[in-house]
Amino acid sequence: METILDISVDPQSYEEQLPGYSPEFPYICSRALLSQYRQPFVPWHWHGTVELFYVESGCIEYATPQGTILFPQGSGGFVNPNVLHSSRVMGTDGETVQLIHLFDPVLLPGAQNSRIAQKYIQPLTASGIERIGLFPGKNDGILELLRQSFALDTQEMGYEFRLVGLLSRIWLGLLELSDQQTVSSATDGALKKMMVYLYEHYSEPISVDDLAGAGGVSKRGCFRLFRQQLRATPTDYLRQYRLQKASALLCSGTLPITEIAYQCGLGSSSYFGKLFREQYGCSPRVYRKKWHDRDSSGQESNSNANGSPL
Numbered sequence: 001m002e003t004i005l006d007i008s009v010d011p012q013s014y015e016e017q018l019p020g021y022s023p024e025f026p027y028i029c030s031r032a033l034l035s036q037y038r039q040p041f042v043p044w045h046w047h048g049t050v051e052l053f054y055v056e057s058g059c060i061e062y063a064t065p066q067g068t069i070l071f072p073q074g075s076g077g078f079v080n081p082n083v084l085h086s087s088r089v090m091g092t093d094g095e096t097v098q099l100i101h102l103f104d105p106v107l108l109p110g111a112q113n114s115r116i117a118q119k120y121i122q123p124l125t126a127s128g129i130e131r132i133g134l135f136p137g138k139n140d141g142i143l144e145l146l147r148q149s150f151a152l153d154t155q156e157m158g159y160e161f162r163l164v165g166l167l168s169r170i171w172l173g174l175l176e177l178s179d180q181q182t183v184s185s186a187t188d189g190a191l192k193k194m195m196v197y198l199y200e201h202y203s204e205p206i207s208v209d210d211l212a213g214a215g216g217v218s219k220r221g222c223f224r225l226f227r228q229q230l231r232a233t234p235t236d237y238l239r240q241y242r243l244q245k246a247s248a249l250l251c252s253g254t255l256p257i258t259e260i261a262y263q264c265g266l267g268s269s270s271y272f273g274k275l276f277r278e279q280y281g282c283s284p285r286v287y288r289k290k291w292h293d294r295d296s297s298g299q300e301s302n303s304n305a306n307g308s309p310l
Helices: 115-125 140-151 159-180 189-201 208-215 219-230 234-252 257-263 269-280 284-305
Strands: 002-004 027-033 041-045 050-057 059-064 067-072 076-079 085-089 097-103 131-134
Touching: 041 234, 050 067, 050 140, 059 076, 067 076, 067 131, 076 140, 097 140, 115 159, 131 140, 131 159, 140 159, 189 208, 189 219, 189 234, 208 219, 208 234, 219 234, 234 257, 234 269, 234 284, 257 269, 257 284, 269 284
Parallel strands: 002 027
Antiparallel strands: 027 097, 041 085, 050 076, 050 097, 059 067, 059 085, 076 131
């Protein structure tokens, strides 16, 4: 199980990148230390895989176009492929840790058009359901299977068989729950096209007309889709994305703050500083020092743990 401290996006498809994911066994497992992310949230994204997760500690709020759900410690959830979603840490006390399975649904039946796929997999993936929550006292059986699936020894003989067996049993439980779930009527194809346009041109001046044209919708339709599904205006979302890119540049390099503001389409350094303080509660300079100090401390700890001289 790989420990992750951030997510990255494929520069071509703009879906979440899945390090270690292979067509030979289309599955990865990760342990997300959300409370150690550079920002206390995972921005809006999507991926072509199923997401199954368990909250080991802390509390996480998940958002999809349908709305938000709180997942406290001991709960879990399911997100269908290609569903727009984001998450954020709720509260600041202690560590927030999330265990995550990401896999192609074909992993379970073994073939795209098999009887199992048609009878059990496609009814859920094509249902229009965005996500399903699993909570103690209501879904204890599925949650126990989920815990077992994360506890499997990857080096044990038959690990892949055992994993697919547990995921299949979890899937049957989710399928039974799906009748009780709200189906989304929203279509997000146009919204994703507008988001991709924004990701490709965020450093340039972008108007609502530009976004609407990229999505093939009217200006009014552009506002409606952003507000209904992302709960932000196009302008607000663009500003948030630019600030996210700026925060990443502050942490990962030594570019002057003025240059970062320019590269991220945020104008003058003074305007950038004002927006940054509103979003992150400190100046860009203080933010950079905080994360450079943390990264340096982490490298020293790793060096010491590996037996290398300090």
